[in-house]
Amino acid sequence: MALYxxxxxxxxxxxxxxxxxxxxxxxxxxxxxxxxxxxLAKARRLADTFLASRPASYTSIHVEKRDGGxxxxxxxxxxxxxxxxxxxxxxxxxxxxxxxxxxxxxxIDETLIADTINGICIEMEETAKSLPxxxxxxxxxxxxxxxxxxxxxxxxxxxxxxxxxxxxAAAADLALRFQTLEALHHRAAEMNGGKTMYEIKALVQKYQxxxxxxxxxxxxIKKALNTPMKSLECTPKKGCSYE
Amino acid sequence: xxxxxxxAAISAAVLLVWGGGALYLQKEIAxxxxxxxQKQEVFARYDALKALWSERARKKALKQMETMLRMxxxxxxxxxSRGKKSYLFSVKAAQADKVLSKLLNSNIxxxxxxxxxxxxxxxxxxxxxxx
Numbered sequence: 001m002a003l004y005x006x007x008x009x010x011x012x013x014x015x016x017x018x019x020x021x022x023x024x025x026x027x028x029x030x031x032x033x034x035x036x037x038x039x040l041a042k043a044r045r046l047a048d049t050f051l052a053s054r055p056a057s058y059t060s061i062h063v064e065k066r067d068g069g070x071x072x073x074x075x076x077x078x079x080x081x082x083x084x085x086x087x088x089x090x091x092x093x094x095x096x097x098x099x100x101x102x103x104x105x106x107x108i109d110e111t112l113i114a115d116t117i118n119g120i121c122i123e124m125e126e127t128a129k130s131l132p133x134x135x136x137x138x139x140x141x142x143x144x145x146x147x148x149x150x151x152x153x154x155x156x157x158x159x160x161x162x163x164x165x166x167x168x169a170a171a172a173d174l175a176l177r178f179q180t181l182e183a184l185h186h187r188a189a190e191m192n193g194g195k196t197m198y199e200i201k202a203l204v205q206k207y208q209x210x211x212x213x214x215x216x217x218x219x220x221i222k223k224a225l226n227t228p229m230k231s232l233e234c235t236p237k238k239g240c241s242y243e
Numbered sequence: 244x245x246x247x248x249x250x251a252a253i254s255a256a257v258l259l260v261w262g263g264g265a266l267y268l269q270k271e272i273a274x275x276x277x278x279x280x281q282k283q284e285v286f287a288r289y290d291a292l293k294a295l296w297s298e299r300a301r302k303k304a305l306k307q308m309e310t311m312l313r314m315x316x317x318x319x320x321x322x323x324s325r326g327k328k329s330y331l332f333s334v335k336a337a338q339a340d341k342v343l344s345k346l347l348n349s350n351i352x353x354x355x356x357x358x359x360x361x362x363x364x365x366x367x368x369x370x371x372x373x374x
Binding site: 178 | 253260269352358
């Protein structure tokens with residue numbers, strides 16, 4: 001079972017956010033391992049492959065660096081969520097008890113019984129006053145294996161609004177682009193005026209030929225007319241002959 | 244799957260479709276615009292040439308030439324044969340430059356042009372055109 005620690009003036013209240021849930025060792029599997037890498041991501045992959053002694057259902061892996069090696073945690077996320085009482089606020093940070101090992105022994109508040117956390121934290125009567133309390137644990141310095149979903153969560157209505165805005169923007173943009181394309185197609189089709197592009201090109205070729213022939217003929221005639229002559233005869237094929 | 248994860252998946256899908264669609268449409272628009280501009284260029288050329296050498300433009304040019312000859316008091320002898328029309332007329336040397344220049348600057352489709360000096364101040368011109 002999970003041990004949650006939410007306290008105010010000596011009274012346990014379970015709704016207060018900003019407190020922590022400490023997960024009992026019975027809910028996770030732990031091993032300290034040395035891998036031939038210093039990369040956390042590589043160590044996570046190696047842990048997933050080589051730490052075969054964990055229970056089969058403990059498929060979620062959390063790895064953090066410690067003492068030149070890696071602390072490897074494996075857990076069943078569904079089982080864990082089920083084990084944490086429903087009235088604990090979802091954004092309450094959660095930690096493995098093992099993560100607090102460096103800061104033990106700790107003085108546990110009398111309302112929390114030590115054996116609920118499997119005896120790893122022990123109330124020591126004679127030194128109770130000198131031991132630090134769980135309140136003094138530097139929670140902020142610990143890695144947060146389960147807290148990503150709980151903290152800084154985007155409100156659902158904001159996410160829905162953003163998705164809707166994205167969808168609208170995408171639809172409007174694509175519609176405008178499609179309209180531009182259709183308008184270009186329409187204008188290109190309108191331009192033909194009942195003739196196919198093939199016919200138009202053939203006509204342009206024919207007219208260009210006539211234009212070239214007539215321009216050349218006229219230039220030859222003009223040149224010939226400037227020459228003293230008795231008679232002149234010009235055709236597009238033969239050019240000009242004169243006496 | 245949580246609502247947020249579902250929304251994230253939907254957003255990713257929308258972005259993917261948007262990106263893909265936008266790229267495809269952009270490519271199509273660029274291609275169509277290029278084709279449209281090429282077509283526009285061909286049509287502009289076609290219109291310019293049509294105004295000069297279409298059957299209608301040729302007929303109009305012939306009428307203009309006949310009017311021009313009448314204005315200079317020239318009565319041409321007109322013969323028609325096999326889609327061709329020939330104009331035979333005499334022109335005074337003083338008018339020859341203007342008449343021939345207007346004739347050669349018009350867009351009548353000349354098939355044959357002949358000029359013969361019949362006296363010191365008279366030129367006989369034969370113009371054969373396509374009808």
